[in-house]
Structures are given as C-alpha cells and as structure tokens.
Amino acid sequence: MDKSKIAILSTVNNFLLYEKSSSLYPFKIQSYVFDGRNGMFGIYSILYMMKIFKNKEIDWLVLMDEDALFIDSDLIYPIIDKMKKDNYIIAGVRDGGSLPERSGSPYAMNPFFSIINFKELKKIWNKKEMLKNHYINEDEFNDDLSTLKYPFNKMSMSEPYYCFYFWLKRKNQKMLYLEVDLPFDDDKITNVVYDLNKKAILYHTWFSREYGDIRGRHTNRIDRVFNVFENTNDSVTPNKIYKDSLFPLKNWFRRLKKNLLKRVMKTGFFSYKSNVV
Incomplete structure (x- = not known):
C-alpha cells in the first residue's frame, strides 16, 4: 500500500481539541485541516473537499473530526484493503440506528469518521447531480436494518449532507457500514468504532463545540475519554x-435566496405567471 496516497482531513471547529486528538494520527500520513469555525462543515465541507483536493494525488481520504481519537490508527489499512478488494466507495457509521444520540437516516453515514476511495469518487463526481439527491423515497433502499439497536427514521431528511450518501447509493456505489458501541458505563454519549474484526479503531466523544466552555457539560466528560x-x-x-x-458571506446569500424563494412560492407568483402564459 502506497501510504503517500493516503491523507487525513479534519474539519475543525475546536483547535484546542484538535491538538490533542491529532497526536494520535497515523505515523507519516499527510494531514489537512479545514477551518470550520465560520460554520463551514457537513455538506459544505464535502463540497469544499472536492474543490480543494480535485488535483491532488490522493487515492484514499480519511475524514476525522477533532473530537474523535484513534485507539489503533493502523486498523484503517485493513479496511482500505477490504474496500479496494470489494469495490467500496466509502466506509463509515450509519447516522441512524447505530447510536442512541443519532436517530436519523440509517442509509446515510455520519461524517465524524469515514474512509473514502477518493480516486474513484473523483471519477464520478458531479456537484449539481449530487445536490439534486436531497430526497428519499419510501422503501427505496434495501439495506438489512434488522440488527440496528436504536431508533432510526428511514424517511429522515434531518441533515443537509444526506444528499451525498443518497447520491452514492443511487449511483450503485457500495458503502461499508462499520459497527459501533458504547464503551463506558458512565458515558452514554461517547462511542467506539470497530473494524471488520471487532477491534476498536477509535473513540468519538461528540460535542466538540462545547469543549473548553466552562458553561458546557461536555469538557470534563471528553477529558475523561x-x-x-x-x-x-x-x-x-x-x-x-x-x-x-x-x-x-456566501452562506448568507444562500439563505437569503432560499427565504426569498419560499416567500415567492407562498404568494403563488409562479402559478399566477404560468396561468397567464
């Protein structure tokens, strides 16, 4: 495996926490950061990722939030081998049904930790096409959800980044869902992510935005982990x-345009114009 073609990308909101978690990153793997303190995360981080890295020689991209810490970072390599052998485009954790904190779509992944076959993703990437996939049809996907322990909503559209994963599924791209669990009796938020042999890869504490805030309830809990x-x-x-x-600024204009469109649609302007035509 050519490790020079593997990179880690962290969209960071809390750099104090990043300083701690990044010390556990795999040895001699190139690492990049998106500064997310201005609200750029989720689907906007994915779009920015495709723009910034489109010409970089990266075959495999590991997404890693700053509130996730590796237990054994070397376990990413057997997962990459599996993905390469069986043509998986992405590996990660279901956003709904796997954890008590997340009850959204079981078909999408939560991007706190993912491994992306970036070389293949760039081949099929189409921004406009991807963004048009922010919808869900009833019983559209045939995933076996019988082993999920926690509530989920198959029709959930709770996260703007769901369109990315629905687009991949509609492109018949294979997604490798990893198992997770709650490792601590006194902490029902932090989860552990397992590899394909039930070995622990990392802990994810969640709530990085509240870390270091004396008013927040999560700093001490995260420090314990x-x-x-x-x-x-x-x-x-x-x-x-x-x-x-x-x-x-771009996000402000985006919200303004969306709100104006809603107001125009509410007034029936387009229906009136269409009747005239």
Missing part, C-alpha cells in the same frame, strides 16, 4: 490549513 490512556506524542502539524474566508 482522552485520559483513558497516556499519550506522549506531539500534535500533528497539518500539511496545510484551508479556510474559505468568504463562506459566511
């Missing part, structure tokens, strides 16, 4: 930190 084992490694210096400085 990070202190499960002693870490003497230095934090990773990313190959590059990217920031879309215009994102807040």
Whole structure:
C-alpha cells in the first residue's frame, strides 16, 4: 500500500481539541485541516473537499473530526484493503440506528469518521447531480436494518449532507457500514468504532463545540475519554490549513435566496405567471 496516497482531513471547529486528538494520527500520513469555525462543515465541507483536493494525488481520504481519537490508527489499512478488494466507495457509521444520540437516516453515514476511495469518487463526481439527491423515497433502499439497536427514521431528511450518501447509493456505489458501541458505563454519549474484526479503531466523544466552555457539560466528560490512556506524542502539524474566508458571506446569500424563494412560492407568483402564459 502506497501510504503517500493516503491523507487525513479534519474539519475543525475546536483547535484546542484538535491538538490533542491529532497526536494520535497515523505515523507519516499527510494531514489537512479545514477551518470550520465560520460554520463551514457537513455538506459544505464535502463540497469544499472536492474543490480543494480535485488535483491532488490522493487515492484514499480519511475524514476525522477533532473530537474523535484513534485507539489503533493502523486498523484503517485493513479496511482500505477490504474496500479496494470489494469495490467500496466509502466506509463509515450509519447516522441512524447505530447510536442512541443519532436517530436519523440509517442509509446515510455520519461524517465524524469515514474512509473514502477518493480516486474513484473523483471519477464520478458531479456537484449539481449530487445536490439534486436531497430526497428519499419510501422503501427505496434495501439495506438489512434488522440488527440496528436504536431508533432510526428511514424517511429522515434531518441533515443537509444526506444528499451525498443518497447520491452514492443511487449511483450503485457500495458503502461499508462499520459497527459501533458504547464503551463506558458512565458515558452514554461517547462511542467506539470497530473494524471488520471487532477491534476498536477509535473513540468519538461528540460535542466538540462545547469543549473548553466552562458553561458546557461536555469538557470534563471528553477529558475523561482522552485520559483513558497516556499519550506522549506531539500534535500533528497539518500539511496545510484551508479556510474559505468568504463562506459566511456566501452562506448568507444562500439563505437569503432560499427565504426569498419560499416567500415567492407562498404568494403563488409562479402559478399566477404560468396561468397567464
């Protein structure tokens, strides 16, 4: 495996937490950061990812939130081998049904941790086509959901990034869903992600935005998870930190356009015009 073609991407909202978690990243793997403090995350991070990395020599891209910490980072490599052998486009955790914190779509993944066959994704990438897939048809997908432990909603459209995963499924791309569990009796939020042999890859604590906030209830809980084992490694210096400085302005115009369109539709302007024509 050519590790020079593997990269880790973190969309970071809390750099204090990133300094701790990045120290556990795989050795000598290139690392990149998107500065998400201006609200750029989720589907917008995915779109930015495809724009920034389209010409980079990256075959495999690992998405890793700053509130996730590796237990054994080397376990990503057998997953990549499996994905390459069996033609999976992405591996990750279902957003609904796998965890008590998430009851959305069981067909989509939560992007806190994913492994993407980026080389193949670039071959099929079509931004406009992907964005048109933000809808769900009843019983459209035939996933076996019988083993899911927690509530989910097959018709959920709760996250804007669902269109990315629905688009992949409608393109007949294979998605490898990883198992998760709750590893601590006194913490019903943090989860552990397993590899294909039920070995623990990482912990995910959630609520990175509240870390370091003395008013928040999550700082002490997250610290307890990070202190499960002693870490003497230095934090990773990313190959590059990217920031879309215009994102807040573009997002403001995007919301304005959406609200204006809703108002126009509510007034019946288009139906009136169509009747005239």
